Amino acid sequence: MSREFTKVGVVGLGTMGAGIVEVFARNAIDVLAVEVDERALERGKGFLTASLDRAVSRGKMAQDDADTLRGHVTFTTDLADCADCQLVVEAVPEHLDLKKRILSTLDGIVGSDAILATNTSSLPVTEIAVATADPKRVVGMHFFNPAPVLQFVEVIKTVITADDVFEDIKALAERLGKKPVVVGDRAGFIANALLFGYLNHAVSMFESKYATREDLDAAMRFGCGYPMGPLALLDLIGLDTAYEILDTMYKQGRDRLHAPSPIIKQMVSAGLTGRKSGHGFYTYA
Ligand code: CAA
Secondary structure: OOOOOOEEEEEOOOHHHHHHHHHHHHOOOEEEEEOOOHHHHHHHHHHHHHHHHHHHHOOOOOHHHHHHHHHOEEEEOOHHHHHHOOEEEEOOOOOHHHHHHHHHHHHOOOOOOOEEEEOOOOOOHHHHHOOOOOHHHEEEEEOOOOOOOOOEEEEEOOOOOOHHHHHHHHHHHHHOOOEEEEEOOOOOOOHHHHHHHHHHHHHHHHHOOOOOHHHHHHHHHHHOOOOOOHHHHHHHHOHHHHHHHHHHHHHHHOOHHHOOOHHHHHHHHOOOOEHHHOEOOOEOO
């Protein structure tokens, strides 16, 4: 029998985590939204509020529905509150040790039938899984940014993931209105393995002053029909996240395509992380 998911946890309420919380709550699933401290919790609440306010102001959602959605979300700074969650998805920054620590802690908190999922974009799910006492119940559940909008979800099955675990997660993704695919544990899975070489190449063209940011983005929007150009997309993803993904993919494959263009790290050091900080390749109000 497949699992019922009536209460799930999301750990980490950055751009991705807050979006994932919204996806669950939009589908009437109770969500425990967990952050490390009050400050981070407030920031995560802010992301959710901004997204709902935007939907209401555009007439896409009634205020009552936004309130109902919000009623499905409980905020906490205590991981132990996840004890009765049937699934916990971690969406903390892309640092392997941090993810391993969180999943191994959760492993001692949730019930024996619960699933632990990581939203990692590029780190090895197998290594995260084996940090727990029960790696069979660990799976990748990789959403795309903005999570409430984009339909694709990669379900990452390691050599040790139990069949019922990835099948239940795939069925859950379908219930959330997504189009899941099951993939193996390879750096970047499918989408990021294809995407990040292209993004990195665009940055190197910008860095070498071969083309302006506007022309690079216009080429891909108007010449290829992409919804946004590569530099605008990097601002959306976050330069810090993009750097971590490229660096992981480079270290795993040692291919020049993914060696992060130097300016990415420099921009991260300078706080120019993209939309979330108000400054990246572009400036945001
Ligand atoms: N949260 C919730 N909803 C959002 C949103 C957000 N952050 N951003 C946009 N939307 C919604 C809008 O409300 C709007 O909804 P309606 O159609 O119901 O009105 C819809 O999305 C379209 O938004 P806009 O009209 O404002 O702008 P747009 O048409 O240019 O679309 C976009 C914006 C959806 C971001 C689109 O440009 C797009 O799809 N860009 C490409 C994004 C992409 O490639 N993402 C993948 C990144 S890689 C990744 O995520 C993997 C990883 O591991 C890092």
